[in-house]
Amino acid sequence: MWKQLCCCCCLLFCQLLLAALVCSKDHGNPANDLVNMINNNRTAHKLTKLNDSPGLGCMALQFVEFCKGNCTSDNTVNCKPSEDDFTEIFAPNCGVELPTFGTITGRIVGCRSKYLEPSLAFSNVLVPDKRTLSVLSNKSHSEVGVGMVGVHKGPFFWCVLFSSGRTNSTFVLENHGLGIKQKKGCYSGSSIPCSVGHKSAVSPSNFLLLSFLVYQLQQVYPNLFFFPM
Numbered sequence: 383m384w385k386q387l388c389c390c391c392c393l394l395f396c397q398l399l400l401a402a403l404v405c406s407k408d409h410g411n412p413a414n415d416l417v418n419m420i421n422n423n424r425t426a427h428k429l430t431k432l433n434d435s436p437g438l439g440c441m442a443l444q445f446v447e448f449c450k451g452n453c454t455s456d457n458t459v460n461c462k463p464s465e466d467d468f469t470e471i472f473a474p475n476c477g478v479e480l481p482t483f484g485t486i487t488g489r490i491v492g493c494r495s496k497y498l499e500p501s502l503a504f505s506n507v508l509v510p511d512k513r514t515l516s517v518l519s520n521k522s523h524s525e526v527g528v529g530m531v532g533v534h535k536g537p538f539f540w541c542v543l544f545s546s547g548r549t550n551s552t553f554v555l556e557n558h559g560l561g562i563k564q565k566k567g568c569y570s571g572s573s574i575p576c577s578v579g580h581k582s583a584v585s586p587s588n589f590l591l592l593s594f595l596v597y598q599l600q601q602v603y604p605n606l607f608f609f610p611m
C-alpha cells in the first residue's frame with residue numbers, strides 16, 4: 383500500500399517537473415529562435431556570435447510592418463524604406479533613444495503567403511541563397527535583431543537587421559529597455575512572447591500534458607476534482 387502510494391507520488395513529481403520544464407522553455411517567440419539559428423550558422427562557419435539587440439529587433443518589426451502591403455507573387459518584399467523612415471518612424475515607434483541609433487550593416491527581408499516555422503523560415507525565406515548567406519556572414523556585424531509580422535489571412539513577413547554597434551550602447555530602448563509596447567507581430571530580444579496569429583499561449587502539447595496531469599491527479603486523489611453541486 384505505502385509502496386504504491388510512494389510510487390504514485392514519485393510519478394506525480396516527475397510529471398510536475400516535466401510540466402515545469404515545458405512551461406519554462408522559451409516557446410513564445412520564434413524571432414528568438416531565428417536569432418539562435420543565425421548565430422549557430424555563423425559560429426559553424428567560424429564567425430563571431432552576434433548580440434541579440436531588442437532595439438534592433440523592434441526596428442526590424444517596424445520594417446516589416448511598414449512593408450506589409452508589398453509581398454509580390456514571387457515572394458519578394460518590394461519595398462524600400464528610406465534612411466529617414468528608420469530614424470523618423472521606426473525608431474520612435476519602438477522608443478529607441480535617437481542618440482543611440484547605430485550603423486545598420488545589413489538586412490534580409492522576406493515574405494511568404496503564410497507563416498512558416500523558424501527552421502523553414504531560415505532556410506527558405508531568409509537565407510535561401512549565396513547572396514543572403516553572404517549578408518549573414520559579413521564580418522562587420524556585431525549585433526542582430528529579428529522582427530516578424532503577418533497580415534490577417536494574408537502573407538507573413540520576416541526581417542533581419544544587422545548592426546556594427548555595441549549591444550549596450552546602440553539602439554537602446556527607453557523606459558529602462560522596455561521601449562514602446564508593440565500591438566502586432568514580435569521581435570527578438572524581447573521577453574514578451576509573441577502571437578503569430580495562430581498560436582495561443584497554451585500550445586496543444588502543453589494542453590495535452592496538462593490534461594494528463596489532471597487525469598493522474600484524479601487517479602491518486604479521486605475526490606480532488608469532485609465538486610458537489
Ligand SMILES: *[C@@H]1O[C@H](CO)[C@@H](O)[C@H](O)[C@H]1NC(C)=O
Pocket residue numbers: 448449451452460461462463
Ligand atoms: C508597395 O508597392 C507599391 C506599388 O509598387 C508602391 O507604390 C508602394 O510605395 C510600396 N510601399 C512601400 C511601403 O514601399
Ligand SMILES: *[C@@H]1O[C@H](CO)[C@@H](O)[C@H](O)[C@H]1NC(C)=O
Pocket residue numbers: 486487488516517520521522
Ligand atoms: C559587409 O558589410 C559592410 C557594411 O554594410 C559592407 O560595406 C561590406 O561591403 C560588406 N561585405 C561583404 C563581403 O558583403
Ligand SMILES: *[C@@H]1O[C@H](CO)[C@@H](O)[C@H](O)[C@H]1NC(C)=O
Pocket residue numbers: 422423426427504505509510511515
Ligand atoms: C548556413 O545556412 C546556409 C543557408 O541556409 C546553409 O546552406 C548552410 O548549410 C548553413 N551552414 C551550416 C554550417 O549550418
Ligand SMILES: *[C@@H]1O[C@H](CO)[C@@H](O)[C@H](O)[C@H]1NC(C)=O
Pocket residue numbers: 549550
Ligand atoms: C552592459 O552594461 C552593463 C553596465 O553598464 C554591464 O554590466 C553589462 O555587462 C553590459 N552588457 C553587455 C552585453 O555588454
